[in-house]
Amino acid sequence: MLVGLGLLVAPFILPALGMSPDLLTRILIWGLFGLGFDLLFGYTGLLSFGQAAFYGTGGFVTAYLLTDGVVPNMLLALAIGTVAAAAMGLIIGYLTLRRTGIYFAMSTLAFGEMFYFMENSVFKDYTGGENGIAGVPPPELSLGFIDIHISSGWPMYWFVAALFFLGYLIARRIVRSPFGAVLKAIQGNPKRAMALGHSIQSYKLIVFVVAAAYGGLAGGLLGLFQSYMPPDAFALDTSAQLVIQTVMGGAGTLLGPLLGATIWLYLYEGLQQVGSLGPYWKLILGIVFVVLVTVFRHGVAGALITLFRSRKQLPGDIDDGASTSVAGSLDIVPPLATTRPGAPVLEARGVSKHYGGLKANSDIDFTLREGELHGVIGPNGAGKSTFFAMLAGELPTTTGKVFFRGQEITGIGVTSVCQLGMSKSYQINQLFEHLTVRQNIMIPVLARLRGRYRADLLSNLHSDHLDSQVNAAIALVDLGHQADTQVSEMSYGEKRRLEIGLALATGANVLLFDEPLAGLGPEERVMVVGLLKSIRQGRSMVIVEHDMDAMFELAERITVLYEGRKLTEGTPEEIRRDPSVQAAYLGGMDDESA
Numbered sequence: 001m002l003v004g005l006g007l008l009v010a011p012f013i014l015p016a017l018g019m020s021p022d023l024l025t026r027i028l029i030w031g032l033f034g035l036g037f038d039l040l041f042g043y044t045g046l047l048s049f050g051q052a053a054f055y056g057t058g059g060f061v062t063a064y065l066l067t068d069g070v071v072p073n074m075l076l077a078l079a080i081g082t083v084a085a086a087a088m089g090l091i092i093g094y095l096t097l098r099r100t101g102i103y104f105a106m107s108t109l110a111f112g113e114m115f116y117f118m119e120n121s122v123f124k125d126y127t128g129g130e131n132g133i134a135g136v137p138p139p140e141l142s143l144g145f146i147d148i149h150i151s152s153g154w155p156m157y158w159f160v161a162a163l164f165f166l167g168y169l170i171a172r173r174i175v176r177s178p179f180g181a182v183l184k185a186i187q188g189n190p191k192r193a194m195a196l197g198h199s200i201q202s203y204k205l206i207v208f209v210v211a212a213a214y215g216g217l218a219g220g221l222l223g224l225f226q227s228y229m230p231p232d233a234f235a236l237d238t239s240a241q242l243v244i245q246t247v248m249g250g251a252g253t254l255l256g257p258l259l260g261a262t263i264w265l266y267l268y269e270g271l272q273q274v275g276s277l278g279p280y281w282k283l284i285l286g287i288v289f290v291v292l293v294t295v296f297r298h299g300v301a302g303a304l305i306t307l308f309r310s311r312k313q314l315p316g317d318i319d320d321g322a323s324t325s326v327a328g329s330l331d332i333v334p335p336l337a338t339t340r341p342g343a344p345v346l347e348a349r350g351v352s353k354h355y356g357g358l359k360a361n362s363d364i365d366f367t368l369r370e371g372e373l374h375g376v377i378g379p380n381g382a383g384k385s386t387f388f389a390m391l392a393g394e395l396p397t398t399t400g401k402v403f404f405r406g407q408e409i410t411g412i413g414v415t416s417v418c419q420l421g422m423s424k425s426y427q428i429n430q431l432f433e434h435l436t437v438r439q440n441i442m443i444p445v446l447a448r449l450r451g452r453y454r455a456d457l458l459s460n461l462h463s464d465h466l467d468s469q470v471n472a473a474i475a476l477v478d479l480g481h482q483a484d485t486q487v488s489e490m491s492y493g494e495k496r497r498l499e500i501g502l503a504l505a506t507g508a509n510v511l512l513f514d515e516p517l518a519g520l521g522p523e524e525r526v527m528v529v530g531l532l533k534s535i536r537q538g539r540s541m542v543i544v545e546h547d548m549d550a551m552f553e554l555a556e557r558i559t560v561l562y563e564g565r566k567l568t569e570g571t572p573e574e575i576r577r578d579p580s581v582q583a584a585y586l587g588g589m590d591d592e593s594a
C-alpha cells in the first residue's frame with residue numbers, strides 16, 4: 001500500500017526539505033478533511049463552499065467536551081464531535097441538496113457563514129467566541145492497562161497519520177463500492193442516473209453526511225494538535241482553502257487533497273520566511289496555484305495517476321476485480337403474473353401537455369400491448385418527444401393519466417417508473433462520458449440489483465451476478481471489444497448502441513426508444529435495426545422514429561401524432577395508405593381537409 005508506505009517514510013525524508021513534524025501533522029489534518037470533500041466534490045460533483053461548518057462543529061464540540069471535562073476520554077470526544085458534524089451535515093444537506101450547481105454552492109456558503117456568525121454570538125459561551133477554546137488537554141490514549149500520552153511533535157504525527165490512514169482506507173472502500181459507482185454516475189450525468197432507477201437525492205445526502213463527518217474528525221484533531229480550537233475554523237477562508245487544495249492536488253483521486261495541502265502549506269510557510277519577498281509571498285502562492293491548475297487539468301495527483309497508468313497499462317479503479325469471463329443472459333424484470341400476451345401494458349388516457357398557450361400534446365389516448373412493438377411517428381414538432389417524456393415519468397402531465405400494467409404512474413417520477421420495469425433511451429445520447437462502456441452499463445444493472453437506493457458504502461462492487469449481467473448487456477449491444485474504452489473516445493454509432501444498452505441493462509421489459517436511428521450512417525442504421533429486432537423477445541417497445549422505412553419494417557402498430565394530437569393509429573400498411581398521414585407529412589393536411 002503506497003499510501004501507508006508514504007506515511008511511514010515521510011518522517012525520514014521530508015524533514016530534509018525543511019518540513020517539521022508540526023507541518024506534516026497539519027497537512028494530514030487537511031488531507032483528512034479533504035478526503036470527505038473529495039468524495040463530495042471530486043466523485044459526486046457537488047461543490048460545497050460550506051465545509052468549514054463541519055470542521056468547526058467537530059472541532060468545537062470535541063474541544064469543549066475535553067476542556068470542560070464533560071467527556072475526558074479523547075477518542076470518545078472525537079467520536080462525538082464527528083457525529084455532531086455528521087448530524088449537522090444531515091440537516092444542511094437536506095436543505096441545500098434541493099438545488100444544484102451554483103445555487104447549491106451558494107447555499108452551502110450561506111450556511112457556512114451562518115455557522116461562523118453563530119459561533120461568535122449564540123454559542124459563544126461554548127466556543128469562546130472570537131477567542132476560541134484554549135487549553136484543550138493533550139491527547140491521551142487509554143488502552144485499559146496503559147495510558148499513552150501523545151505529546152506534540154512526532155508522536156502527534158503518528159497519531160494523526162494512523163487516523164488519516166484509516167480515513168483513507170474507508171474513503172477508498174466507498175469509492176470502490178456499488179455506492180461509489182453510483183456517485184460517479186451522478187457526477188457524470190445526474191439526470192440519466194435518476195432515469196436508470198437510482199434515487200440520487202439519497203446518495204447525495206449520504207455522501208454529504210460522510211463528507212461532514214470527515215470534516216468533523218479533522219476539526220477535532222486540529223484542536224488536539226494545537227491545544228487550542230481557533231475561531232477561524234468556521235471561517236469562509238477555511239472552506240475556500242479546502243477547495244483550492246483539492247483542485248490543485250487533483251479532485252476525484254482521494255490523494256489530491258493531501259498533495260494539494262502539502263504544496264499549499266509548504267509554500268505558505270516557506271514563502272513567508274523568505275524575508276526579501278515581503279507581502280509578495282501571497283502573489284507567488286497565487287501564481288503557483290494558477291500554473292498548477294492550468295498545466296494539470298486533473299491536478300497533480302491526476303497527472304501522476306495518468307503517468308503511472310500509462311506506464312503500467314492499468315485500467316481505472318472502478319473496474320478493479322471486474323470479471324470479463326463471467327457471462328450469462330440478461331435478466332428481465334418479470335412481468336406481473338396477471339399479464340398475458342396482448343394485454344395492455346402501458347396506457348395513456350387523455351394526456352395533455354401545455355406550455356403556457358402552446359399545446360405540445362392534447363388529449364392523447366394510447367395503448368401499448370404486451371409483446372408489441374408500437375411506433376410513434378409525426379412531423380417535426382408534432383409532440384412526440386413530449387409525449388414520450390410523459391410516458392416515461394420525466395414530465396408531469398398537464399391533464400390526463402398514465403397507467404403501467406394497470407397501476408397509475410402519473411407523477412411518480414422517472415426513477416420509480418424505471419424500478420417498475422420501464423426504461424427509455426434518448427434522442428440525444430445521455431451517457432456517462434467520463435466512464436467506460438462497462439462502467440456505464442454497470443449503473444443500470446446496479447439499480448436493477450440493488451433497488452433505488454442502498455447504503456452499501458463498504459461492500460464489494462463486483463459479484464459474479466453483477467459481472468454476468470453487465471457482460472450480457474454489453475454483448476447484446478455488441479460492444480464487447482470496447483468494454484473498457486472511455487465513452488468520450490467512441491464513435492457516434494457506438495454511443496448510440498450504448499444508449500440503447502443502458503435502457504436494456506435496467507432489465508426493463510417495457511422500453512421506450514426516442515429516435516434510436518437519429519444521426520446514424522447507413523451501415524450503423526442496419527446494425528441498430530438488427531439490434532432492435534434481436535431484443536424483442538420478452539419485451540414490449542415503443543419507438544419514436546423519423547426513418548419511415550425502419551418504422552414500417554419494425555412496428556406492428558403505428559400511432560401518428562400531428563400538431564400535438566393523435567391523428568390516427570393502425571398497422572403499418574394502414575398508416576402507409578392513410579391520406580391524412582400523407583397530407584400531414586406533406587404539410588398540407590389542413591388545406592386538404594378544409
Ligand SMILES: Nc1ncnc2c1ncn2[C@@H]1O[C@H](COP(=O)(O)OP(=O)(O)OP(=O)(O)O)[C@@H](O)[C@H]1O
Nearest residue numbers: 355358359360378379380381382383384385386387
Ligand atoms: N420545455 C418546453 N417548453 C416550451 N415548449 C416546448 C418545450 N418542449 C417542447 N416544446 C414545444 O412543444 C412542441 C412539441 O415538441 P416535441 O419536441 O415534443 O416535438 P417532436 O415531435 O418530438 O419534434 P422532433 O421530431 O423535431 O423532435 C414544439 O412546438 C416544441 O417547441
